[in-house]
Amino acid sequence: xxxxxxxxxxxxxxxxxxxxxxxxxxxxxxxxxxxxxxxxxxxxxxxxxxxxxxxxxxxxxxxxxxxxxxxxxxxxxxxxxxxxxxxxxxxxxxxxxxxxxxxxxxxxxxxxxxxxxxxxxxxxxxxxxxxxxxxxxxxxxxxxxxxxxxxxxxxxxxxxxxxxxxxxxxxxxxxxxxxxxxxxxxxxxxxxxxxxxxxxxx
Amino acid sequence: xxxxxxxxxxxxxxxxxxxxxxxxxxxxxxxxxxxxxxxxxxxxxxxxxxxxxxxxxxxxxxxxxxxxxxxxxxxxxxxxxxxxxxxxxxxxxxxxxxxxxxxxxxxxxxxxxxxxxxxxx
Numbered sequence: 001x002x003x004x005x006x007x008x009x010x011x012x013x014x015x016x017x018x019x020x021x022x023x024x025x026x027x028x029x030x031x032x033x034x035x036x037x038x039x040x041x042x043x044x045x046x047x048x049x050x051x052x053x054x055x056x057x058x059x060x061x062x063x064x065x066x067x068x069x070x071x072x073x074x075x076x077x078x079x080x081x082x083x084x085x086x087x088x089x090x091x092x093x094x095x096x097x098x099x100x101x102x103x104x105x106x107x108x109x110x111x112x113x114x115x116x117x118x119x120x121x122x123x124x125x126x127x128x129x130x131x132x133x134x135x136x137x138x139x140x141x142x143x144x145x146x147x148x149x150x151x152x153x154x155x156x157x158x159x160x161x162x163x164x165x166x167x168x169x170x171x172x173x174x175x176x177x178x179x180x181x182x183x184x185x186x187x188x189x190x191x192x193x194x195x196x197x198x199x200x201x202x
Numbered sequence: 203x204x205x206x207x208x209x210x211x212x213x214x215x216x217x218x219x220x221x222x223x224x225x226x227x228x229x230x231x232x233x234x235x236x237x238x239x240x241x242x243x244x245x246x247x248x249x250x251x252x253x254x255x256x257x258x259x260x261x262x263x264x265x266x267x268x269x270x271x272x273x274x275x276x277x278x279x280x281x282x283x284x285x286x287x288x289x290x291x292x293x294x295x296x297x298x299x300x301x302x303x304x305x306x307x308x309x310x311x312x313x314x315x316x317x318x319x320x321x322x323x
Contacts (some may be wrong), residue, residue: 009214016213019258020306023285036290039258127307193264202218 006192012043013195016126018042023093025179026122029168032115038169047163052182053152066113067150069135070121074190076130078161078183079154080121082113091175100151110137116168116179128194158184205322207232207238210211210241210258210267216228216306220254220283222312225323228252238262250278252322255300262277268298279320283308316322 006014019042022045026037066082084092092109103111114137140150164181183191207228209277231251235241241259244250252270257264264282271278282295285306292303296322304317317323 012214016215016306018283019213019216023258023287023306026286027288030288030290036288039286041258041260155261199215202215 004074006188007197010192010195014191015042015044017124018044018164018166020127022168022179023123024123025116026168028115028119029170029177032112033170034143034171035172038171040167040169042164042166044162044164047161047182049158051161052158052161052163054194064109065140066110066117066137067136067140068114068117069152069154070117070132071134072125072130072132074130076125076128076132076183076187076190078181078187079151079179080117081151081180081182082109082116083097083178083180084109085176106139110139112177113137116177120166122178128191128198130194156181160185162188204231205251207254208235208241208244208250208278209233209254210235210238210259210264212259213256216256216308219306219308220313222314223308223313225317228229228317228322230249232323238264238267238270241267241276245271245276245278246274247299250276251307253278253280255280255282255285257282265294267296268295268300272299279322281313281314281316 022042024040026039032035062083062085064084068080070080072078092105092112117137118134121132138150140180142190162183164183166179168177170176205228209220209232211220217234221232223276224232229304233244234246237259241253241255243255245253255267262270264284268280270318271280280300281302281304282300282303283306284291287305295303301320304312304316314323
């Protein structure tokens, strides 16, 4: 299985970089919620622009999606989506345990998403000698059209993208959060060059 | 004295990182498993003294391997090498019999320090 002509070694290296990043993101999540997060092997696949909308249609039932753009050096960029299912967003409010009038559920979900996204991407970036900056996180409500429109706006000019999906499973509360990273082909080409440098050392 | 070594990780790069960090006495004849099923198969079939074990893997994950080893009544010296650094996970693997938890990406000096502590080098 190859992506963007990534060979098996490149794919393997990318997956290991993602592993290390998601390990630290889940550690932050676990500390923040004072619970344990179960991790599975992430899925990595290549999607075309039409498939981006299609594959994300599955997520339209989501109660909430928080979207945050990221930008590094050398053209590395993408869009991170944190997807919460309807039953989970109520649980999440319980879990976070803020006073009701202190912060809205929406603000809490944005906070949590930002912790996950920035931890993951900062660790990922440091491994490829890069540094990320971020756009402000945006909360997209359950209105499905809102979500699709947003994705199209932010990815419409991408012919191909790499889609990475990581599930953070908070076992004590049977609560799931999916992190979906969409990285355009141009950025993957740059990441591949760094991967080749890492592989050369081995 | 020589030890039989098994390195279990689904990532080829991660396996190489471990093997390169080991002294030659341990890496030279090391066996390899790419998931928990393969690891348990090897552990059932031959005597393994030292196991370097990843946690997040397809098929059977690292916790599954640790439980399998307990069920089989085996006692290799197990070093978990994982990116899943949550304190609860570190405690879990130690409770399940691992000698140490080592965070990824593995550093040779850290790994060797643990090996020294356990009399393997």
